[in-house]
Amino acid sequence: MNRREFLVASASAVLAPKTVLGQSKALRPSVTRQNLVGAAHPATEIWGYNASVPGPELRFRQGQRLRAEVENALPAPTTVHWHGIRLPNAMDGVPGLTQAPIAAGGGKFVYEFDLPDAGTYWYHPHLGDGEQLARGLYGALIVEERDPPAVDRDVVWILSDWRLDREAALRRDFASAMDASHAGRIGNTVTVNGAIPEAFTVRSGERLRLRLINASNARIYGLNFEGHEPWVIALDGHPVQPHWFQRVVLGPGMRADLILDCTGDPGSRHRVVDDFYRGRAYELLRLEYRAEPRLRAAFEPAPRLAANPLKEPSASAEVQLIVLGGGMMGEMPDQRSHKGVFWTLNGKPVSRDHHHGEAPLLSLKLGQSYRIELVNRTAWHHPMHLHGHVFRVLSKNGKEVLPRQWADTVLLDPDSRAEIALVADNPGDWMLHCHVLEHQATGMAAFIRVN
Ligand code: C2O
Numbered sequence: 001m002n003r004r005e006f007l008v009a010s011a012s013a014v015l016a017p018k019t020v021l022g023q024s025k026a027l028r029p030s031v032t033r034q035n036l037v038g039a040a041h042p043a044t045e046i047w048g049y050n051a052s053v054p055g056p057e058l059r060f061r062q063g064q065r066l067r068a069e070v071e072n073a074l075p076a077p078t079t080v081h082w083h084g085i086r087l088p089n090a091m092d093g094v095p096g097l098t099q100a101p102i103a104a105g106g107g108k109f110v111y112e113f114d115l116p117d118a119g120t121y122w123y124h125p126h127l128g129d130g131e132q133l134a135r136g137l138y139g140a141l142i143v144e145e146r147d148p149p150a151v152d153r154d155v156v157w158i159l160s161d162w163r164l165d166r167e168a169a170l171r172r173d174f175a176s177a178m179d180a181s182h183a184g185r186i187g188n189t190v191t192v193n194g195a196i197p198e199a200f201t202v203r204s205g206e207r208l209r210l211r212l213i214n215a216s217n218a219r220i221y222g223l224n225f226e227g228h229e230p231w232v233i234a235l236d237g238h239p240v241q242p243h244w245f246q247r248v249v250l251g252p253g254m255r256a257d258l259i260l261d262c263t264g265d266p267g268s269r270h271r272v273v274d275d276f277y278r279g280r281a282y283e284l285l286r287l288e289y290r291a292e293p294r295l296r297a298a299f300e301p302a303p304r305l306a307a308n309p310l311k312e313p314s315a316s317a318e319v320q321l322i323v324l325g326g327g328m329m330g331e332m333p334d335q336r337s338h339k340g341v342f343w344t345l346n347g348k349p350v351s352r353d354h355h356h357g358e359a360p361l362l363s364l365k366l367g368q369s370y371r372i373e374l375v376n377r378t379a380w381h382h383p384m385h386l387h388g389h390v391f392r393v394l395s396k397n398g399k400e401v402l403p404r405q406w407a408d409t410v411l412l413d414p415d416s417r418a419e420i421a422l423v424a425d426n427p428g429d430w431m432l433h434c435h436v437l438e439h440q441a442t443g444m445a446a447f448i449r450v451n
């Protein structure tokens with residue numbers, strides 16, 4: 001099949017996006033019930049946007065303006081953070097730093113901002129702990145390219161995990177010191193788009209764009225698509241030179257866009273396995289091929305997406321050091337007596353909801369380039385996330401990261417280092433924190449000031 005035939009075949013099968021572009025959206029977080037684990041079990045009480053988990057998939061086109069009217073129907077205050085979006089500081093959704101919390105029982109807030117970058121993003125509350133995400137508050141925010149690549153289907157998989165009891169009720173141990181001082185609150189039940197997936201049906205010869213989002217509080221995924229060779233085309237929303245991978249690793253907060261060419265035979269089945277944690281591999285789901293004949297015999301190489309308008313940091317940039325400390329099996333913070341604090345950034349723990357009035361971890365000059373060396377002196381993984389900016393991931397443990405990539409979240413392995421670089425081009429106070437939410441709540445959170 002030549003390129004033209006391929007494009008024609010693809011275009012005919014493209015599905016229309018589910019939502020209308022550019023509309024104003026209403027988001028109403030509330031308490032509701034949803035069946036997460038299948039009809040044989042009772043529904044679970046969850047917190048969801050618009051009474052479902054995940055919340056509505058918000059789809060816009062690059063360059064459009066997002067407007068979301070939030071009405072808080074929860075019994076607790078909340079905010080909405082737009083993870084990965086480069087937006088004005090006042091729209092960033094961090095209580096105590098960029099806005100007052102939206103009051104429980106009917107409080108309102110309108111978020112409105114432009115979407116400069118195409119890609120896969122997500123939204124979630126930004127209270128100081130992980131309870132609201134663990135209960136189900138998260139959704140996908142997709143910003144389509146002006147000229148999207150030809151695929152047969154554009155599919156979002158939001159991965160998350162839950163800690164359920166035998167009656168499929170959520171365990172309420174949200175502030176466990178055991179979780180916070182170790183790997184975070186890892187659940188016992190993994191869902192894709194709010195349900196335990198058994199099979200994902202595909203057609204032989206179709207090309208999928210698969211957008212993976214890790215919305216878990218703490219679980220890291222390492223996905224293998226048995227019998228397939230997916231391409232990675234974007235990381236944290238931003239295009240990367242398309243490349244094949246064996247296993248896609250996603251820490252909390254991180255995203256990957258894949259091109260999955262369905263090369264299997266009609267009627268065949270293939271496992272998607274998550275084997276991130278040694279000795280605890282499990283089958284996430286099965287790709288099940290329908291019996292229909294192949295849609296196409298061969299595939300073009302994956303397309304390279306157009307770059308987003310990001311400023312390349314200068315190589316001669318000043319280097320700043322950020323040292324991650326604490327946790328079990330490491331040196332605990334000096335403030336050990338300060339109950340509930342287990343982690344530090346540059347020796348200082350900042351406990352939840354106390355960013356306000358504290359000094360910034362770093363002060364950066366608007367428009368200037370910086371390199372930041374993140375040094376993980378702990379025995380644990382930390383996905384470190386910066387708000388309002390996107391950075392280059394230059395190296396890990398001194399080894400250049402290739403292909404070159406942009407990110408808003410970088411996963412640090414235990415006892416490792418990573419060097420990132422950015423242009424501090426967005427004024428304001430921006431959080432820098434671990435996206436293991438129980439680490440964030442117990443010290444591994446700070447903000448940087450850009451002015
Ligand atoms: Cu996904 Cu500070 O957050």
Ligand code: CU
Pocket residue numbers: 381382383434435436439440444
């Ligand atoms: Cu962490």
